[in-house]
Amino acid sequence: MADVLFPRMALIGIGLLGSSIALAAREHGVVEHIAVHTRSKDTLDRAEELGLGDSYHQDVTECVADADLVIVCTPVGVCETIAKTIAAHLKPGAVVTDVGSVKSSIVKQMAPHLPKHVHFIPGHPIAGTENSGPDAGFAELFIGRWCVLTPAEDVDKDAVAKLQAFWEALGSNVELMDAEHHDQVLAITSHLPHLIAYNIVGTAADLEMVRDSEVIKYSAGGFRDFTRLAASDPTMWRDVFLHNKEAALEMLGRFTEDLTALQRAIRWGDGDALFDLFSRTRSIRRSIIDAGQEIEAADFGRHIN
Amino acid sequence: MADVLFPRMALIGIGLLGSSIALAAREHGVVEHIAVHTRSKDTLDRAEELGLGDSYHQDVTECVADADLVIVCTPVGVCETIAKTIAAHLKPGAVVTDVGSVKSSIVKQMAPHLPKHVHFIPGHPIAGTENSGPDAGFAELFIGRWCVLTPAEDVDKDAVAKLQAFWEALGSNVELMDAEHHDQVLAITSHLPHLIAYNIVGTAADLEMVRDSEVIKYSAGGFRDFTRLAASDPTMWRDVFLHNKEAALEMLGRFTEDLTALQRAIRWGDGDALFDLFSRTRSIRRSIIDAGQEIEAADFGRHIN
Ligand SMILES: NC(=O)c1ccc[n+]([C@@H]2O[C@H](COP(=O)([O-])OP(=O)(O)OC[C@H]3O[C@@H](n4cnc5c(N)ncnc54)[C@H](OP(=O)(O)O)[C@@H]3O)[C@@H](O)[C@H]2O)c1
Ligand SMILES: NC(=O)c1ccc[n+]([C@@H]2O[C@H](COP(=O)([O-])OP(=O)(O)OC[C@H]3O[C@@H](n4cnc5c(N)ncnc54)[C@H](OP(=O)(O)O)[C@@H]3O)[C@@H](O)[C@H]2O)c1
Numbered sequence: 310m311a312d313v314l315f316p317r318m319a320l321i322g323i324g325l326l327g328s329s330i331a332l333a334a335r336e337h338g339v340v341e342h343i344a345v346h347t348r349s350k351d352t353l354d355r356a357e358e359l360g361l362g363d364s365y366h367q368d369v370t371e372c373v374a375d376a377d378l379v380i381v382c383t384p385v386g387v388c389e390t391i392a393k394t395i396a397a398h399l400k401p402g403a404v405v406t407d408v409g410s411v412k413s414s415i416v417k418q419m420a421p422h423l424p425k426h427v428h429f430i431p432g433h434p435i436a437g438t439e440n441s442g443p444d445a446g447f448a449e450l451f452i453g454r455w456c457v458l459t460p461a462e463d464v465d466k467d468a469v470a471k472l473q474a475f476w477e478a479l480g481s482n483v484e485l486m487d488a489e490h491h492d493q494v495l496a497i498t499s500h501l502p503h504l505i506a507y508n509i510v511g512t513a514a515d516l517e518m519v520r521d522s523e524v525i526k527y528s529a530g531g532f533r534d535f536t537r538l539a540a541s542d543p544t545m546w547r548d549v550f551l552h553n554k555e556a557a558l559e560m561l562g563r564f565t566e567d568l569t570a571l572q573r574a575i576r577w578g579d580g581d582a583l584f585d586l587f588s589r590t591r592s593i594r595r596s597i598i599d600a601g602q603e604i605e606a607a608d609f610g611r612h613i614n
Numbered sequence: 615m616a617d618v619l620f621p622r623m624a625l626i627g628i629g630l631l632g633s634s635i636a637l638a639a640r641e642h643g644v645v646e647h648i649a650v651h652t653r654s655k656d657t658l659d660r661a662e663e664l665g666l667g668d669s670y671h672q673d674v675t676e677c678v679a680d681a682d683l684v685i686v687c688t689p690v691g692v693c694e695t696i697a698k699t700i701a702a703h704l705k706p707g708a709v710v711t712d713v714g715s716v717k718s719s720i721v722k723q724m725a726p727h728l729p730k731h732v733h734f735i736p737g738h739p740i741a742g743t744e745n746s747g748p749d750a751g752f753a754e755l756f757i758g759r760w761c762v763l764t765p766a767e768d769v770d771k772d773a774v775a776k777l778q779a780f781w782e783a784l785g786s787n788v789e790l791m792d793a794e795h796h797d798q799v800l801a802i803t804s805h806l807p808h809l810i811a812y813n814i815v816g817t818a819a820d821l822e823m824v825r826d827s828e829v830i831k832y833s834a835g836g837f838r839d840f841t842r843l844a845a846s847d848p849t850m851w852r853d854v855f856l857h858n859k860e861a862a863l864e865m866l867g868r869f870t871e872d873l874t875a876l877q878r879a880i881r882w883g884d885g886d887a888l889f890d891l892f893s894r895t896r897s898i899r900r901s902i903i904d905a906g907q908e909i910e911a912a913d914f915g916r917h918i919n
Contacts, residue, residue, distance in 0.1 A: 498829055505814060525898070526740075538836050565873065567816055568810070572863065575859055576859070580856055594838075597841055
């Protein structure tokens with residue numbers, strides 16, 4: 310058990326991320342009271358049935374009142390509204406953070422509205438699954454994963470250290486960087502992969518010469534891997550692309566350029582060019598496994614399950 | 615234990631596919647003697663150390679002599695040479711098949727050289743992992759997966775039925791289709807996924823504003839999923855694209871067209887278009903899980919390993 314870092318934690322949004330934080334923070338004893346708010350009554354009731362919090366609030370201002378730590382766990386597109394709504398109700402000295410997959414936009418949406426007397430430290434745990442909602446959460450989600458914090462230069466160092474200790478207690482490694490760089494890094498490691506996955510699944514569904522049933526039957530050839538990312542929450546991902554447009558377009562442009570070169574190599578039967586690229590990419594998986602960010606087992610261990 | 619279907623089986627190539635067939639055929643008792651040939655002495659010695667066969671042959675003509683079933687398990691680019699070399703040494707009535715990921719090209723490469731007195735039935739088990747070589751094989755690889763056979767119209771029905779029984783004994787479901795259709799189906803369910811995976815991993819490695827170490831650290835955002843396919847054997851995949859050019863280019867063209875539409879939606883902030891596509895793709899994963907071609911667990915079950 311770690312020490313209590315934040316006596317009262319308020320979670321705004323209680324889907325995959327919110328519920329996982331609730332379970333992990335409870336398990337590791339870093340908070341005493343968990344106050345939960347979410348938009349819909351049904352989700353709030355479900356959170357209560359699951360026992361995720363200590364108090365449940367339809368009114369978000371009530372939820373954040375007296376909280377030492379406020380974590381916004383909603384899709385990124387609603388963060389400005391939330392900031393405006395909660396601003397006047399935040400306790401002096403509270404840490405306000407989020408888990409959104411983009412960071413510059415969160416700063417633009419939230420910072421102007423928050424009072425000077427709170428510590429605003431945007432955050433993003435690089436951890437997730439394709440599932441969403443309060444039933445999808447589990448306490449182990451953050452173990453061994455990285456959590457990026459993007460505090461502005463002038464933010465109180467003790468507050469940052471405390472939030473860092475919180476994420477470390479949940480099992481994460483913490484890295485600080487600026488919001489713009491975060492958005493570039495995540496554009497390639499997360500946003501572009503999701504875009505491509507959604508796209509190929511869409512392309513496959515639209516073919517007239519290959520039936521959907523055939524795509525499904527023969528998906529073990531590789532296609533099924535992409536369907537995991539493409540099963541992620543549509544609202545969350547719509548908001549990511551609306552709010553990380555520049556970096557996503559930049560990475561997409563590079564990807565397309567490279568793909569065009571590959572297309573040319575296929576058309577002209579340039580086996581050496583194909584072999585070169587195909588040889589160069591193997592080692593990166595090894596590095597990811599060695600870095601503890603992927604399991605070693607072949608085929609994601611599917612065969613041993 | 616099933617009945618012995620082919621007393622003597624010759625495997626040409628003993629990598630992931632060859633070794634998995636050896637182990638599975640032995641386990642299920644559908645062959646009595648397994649003769650192994652491969653190109654290099656080192657691999658042949660390794661196969662012997664692993665006890666994959668009953669006899670080991672540096673000379674492929676010796677390997678196939680007297681075999682009732684010959685399975686070519688090499689990269690597809692060498693199948694013509696193999697067909698020419700073995701043709702005169704095949705036993706009358708033998709079934710000759712392969713496991714290559716493309717089928718029209720295999721027919722073009724092999725059929726003209728094989729004698730009339732053998733039954734040529736091209737095949738493709740839609741089962742694999744990212745690993746290769748004789749150490750990568752395991753007997754369970756084919757369980758619950760589909761194996762496609764593409765015999766010509768005039769091939770002996772009993773021979774086809776016997777090869778079908780062989781794959782079923784190894785745990786597979788068998789489907790017959792023509793070679794051209796196979797190549798279109800696999801272009802979308804396997805070849806394009808691999809091409810895209812190789813491509814994005816290459817794009818990520820070349821970025822100047824994001825370090826490789828960052829790509830590795832934050833790969834759990836989605837990128838790591840692609841590195842599995844991109845860790846596959848370069849020779850195998852070079853040959854696939856050299857030998858399924860038309861269908862691969864066709865699917866790639868459609869993919870790029872769709873991606874351009876998505877790019878436009880991002881540029882113009884068209885949230886509805888993004889949401890529409892992102893909503894449409896979720897159900898296909900459900901279908902794949904229901905069809906038994908994917909595990910149910912979130913995140914490929916990585917967290918439970
Ligand atoms: N999923 C991942 O893999 C992942 C990983 C890292 C970071 N993130 C980020 O984490 C955030 C949440 O993602 P998630 O996967 O937890 O999503 P989720 O499972 O879909 O949950 C979203 C939650 O936000 C609530 N919500 C939506 N609009 C709201 C509003 N206007 N006011 C209050 N609550 C609202 C939803 O409530 P109702 O049910 O009541 O509508 C739900 O409880 C997103 O910003 C995402 O970018 C996700
Ligand atoms: N990997 C998959 O997921 C998968 C799935 C379905 C089908 N396939 C198909 O299965 C075939 C084999 O793939 P694999 O994954 O088993 O590849 P692999 O593990 O790389 O094994 C290839 C084998 O072929 C041998 N070989 C290469 N050139 C040869 C030649 N000229 N003569 C004789 N042997 C030669 C190699 O021997 P040396 O070591 O002696 O060079 C090795 O034993 C390919 O056609 C592929 O398209 C693969």
